[in-house]
Amino acid sequence: MKSKIKANSQNVANPFVYSDTNKRYHTYDYYLKQRFGSKCAKIPIDAHMTCPNIDGSKGFGGCIYCSGGGVGASANCCMDIEEQYKRGVELLADKWHADKYIPYLQYHTNTYSPLPVLKELYEKLLKMPGAVGLNIATRADCLPDRTVDYLADIAERTVLTVELGLQSIHDSTAKLINRGHTYEEFLDGYERLRHASDMINIAIHLIDGLPGEDPDMMLATAKAVGCLKPDMVKIHSLYVNKGTRLFDMYDAGEFTPIKKEEYIDILVRQLQVLPPETVIGRITGDGERGIAVAPDWAFRKVDILNGVDKKMFAENTWQGRLYGK
Numbered sequence: 148m149k150s151k152i153k154a155n156s157q158n159v160a161n162p163f164v165y166s167d168t169n170k171r172y173h174t175y176d177y178y179l180k181q182r183f184g185s186k187c188a189k190i191p192i193d194a195h196m197t198c199p200n201i202d203g204s205k206g207f208g209g210c211i212y213c214s215g216g217g218v219g220a221s222a223n224c225c226m227d228i229e230e231q232y233k234r235g236v237e238l239l240a241d242k243w244h245a246d247k248y249i250p251y252l253q254y255h256t257n258t259y260s261p262l263p264v265l266k267e268l269y270e271k272l273l274k275m276p277g278a279v280g281l282n283i284a285t286r287a288d289c290l291p292d293r294t295v296d297y298l299a300d301i302a303e304r305t306v307l308t309v310e311l312g313l314q315s316i317h318d319s320t321a322k323l324i325n326r327g328h329t330y331e332e333f334l335d336g337y338e339r340l341r342h343a344s345d346m347i348n349i350a351i352h353l354i355d356g357l358p359g360e361d362p363d364m365m366l367a368t369a370k371a372v373g374c375l376k377p378d379m380v381k382i383h384s385l386y387v388n389k390g391t392r393l394f395d396m397y398d399a400g401e402f403t404p405i406k407k408e409e410y411i412d413i414l415v416r417q418l419q420v421l422p423p424e425t426v427i428g429r430i431t432g433d434g435e436r437g438i439a440v441a442p443d444w445a446f447r448k449v450d451i452l453n454g455v456d457k458k459m460f461a462e463n464t465w466q467g468r469l470y471g472k
């Protein structure tokens with residue numbers, strides 16, 4: 148009861164326009180309610196793609212934190228996409244009280260295939276029962292013009308979100324994490340997508356606590372990304388997965404994960420410089436127990452969400468308060 152009263156008083160005092168709760172940032176939940184009138188569940192789909200940063204066309208071994216299935220590993224890698232969708236709907240329908248679904252091509256680089264292959268895959272997903280959109284995670288350096296034109300065509304027919312991994316604007320960091328592209332290359336892909344159609348929602352993925360980065364570098368990334376006015380930003384702290392090069396660095400004492408308080412602090416600073424219209428797709432990661440080994444606080448997502456709410460309320464700040472300043 149006590150916490151309820153507190154939450155209510157935070158709701159009343161909340162000056163942030165894109166919120167109907169105590170959240171002082173533009174949550175994905177709020178966006179879904181506005182866009183679809185109710186909750187939608189994202190259904191993760193593993194389309195068995197690879198990545199140019201793994202197969203050698205850009206690099207070998209992938210980003211140092213990559214567990215081989217993208218950022219998180221897929222439990223669905225042996226099922227076809229129809230089965231994965233069906234299973235995802237069964238698992239999430241009750242939990243989310245949802246009857247609308249967004250297939251989410253989450254693993255690896257989902258535009259990294261010949262166009263006919265992509266067309267077959269995407270068109271199949273668009274026709275899944277209850278599907279009201281499509282989310283495609285990929286790299287900005289894997290967007291040939293013909294694929295971009297096709298994405299623009301899809302965006303005329305459904306709510307399409309293309310999610311681009313950036314992680315950091317700093318090329319020194321990109322080199323250190325073996326990202327396999329520069330910020331300039333990212334911008335090239337981003338701008339071509341942006342100019343192809345206003346209907347394509349573009350999400351940018353960022354990671355805080357990358358090796359060699361201090362809070363000022365993370366803030367600079369958020370500021371630069373804010374200037375691009377993306378439709379969505381997803382942020383999480385770097386976590387260490389077993390079997391990755393980052394794990395070897397962590398094990399050898401060459402990498403120390405960011406602390407919870409530091410992460411909450413930088414997150415609030417980043418939210419302040421992002422445009423208020425930009426949807427915050429997430430501020431926590433999906434590290435899997437048994438694979439992700441550190442930092443342990445990253446598994447307690449509620450602590451992070453509550454910590455951000457508390458800090459924004461105590462400082463009377465909100466997303467976009469310092470945008471453009």
Ligand code: SF4
Binds near residue numbers: 208214215216255
């Ligand atoms: S871009 Fe994604 S899938 Fe490719 S190596 Fe990096 S984390 Fe893994």
